[in-house]
Amino acid sequence: MTENPAAAASAMSATRVRKDHWKGMSAEQKQDILNTMKMQIYEKKKQKEMEEEADKLWIAQEERKRLLVLKQMHEQKRREKEMDDALKEKLKAQANAHKAMWTNYYGEKLGFDKPSA
Secondary structure (H helix, E strand, C coil): CCCCHHHHECCCCCCCECHHHCCCCCHHHHHHHHHHHHHHHHHHHHHHHHHHHHHHHHHHHHHHHHHHHHHHHHHHHHHHHHHHHHHHHHHHHHHHHHHHHCECCCCCECCCCCCCC
16 A cells, blocks of 8 residues: 555545545645635734724724713703803892882882881
């Protein structure tokens, strides 16, 4: 018996081998497999780096959105407080004006600020 891997080649195709004559792979076939594995490792590493970069970009974008929302919420609260203060002042002025126009049965202005005697 020969130890030459070429002896296992099939007559049907160059890529097929006869199982009953298998002697192992040639050095070239082994090297092709190693090269393919190295290429797959490299591609997987690049893919992982790209995913990590995409994750970092996504995290940064989410942080910018979070800060923008916080800023908008703060601005909204500030505007609401200003509107509340303006409404309070307006209501206070209306109440004072309303008090000033009240009169009693004798036509005298009622002074709600003064204690009655």
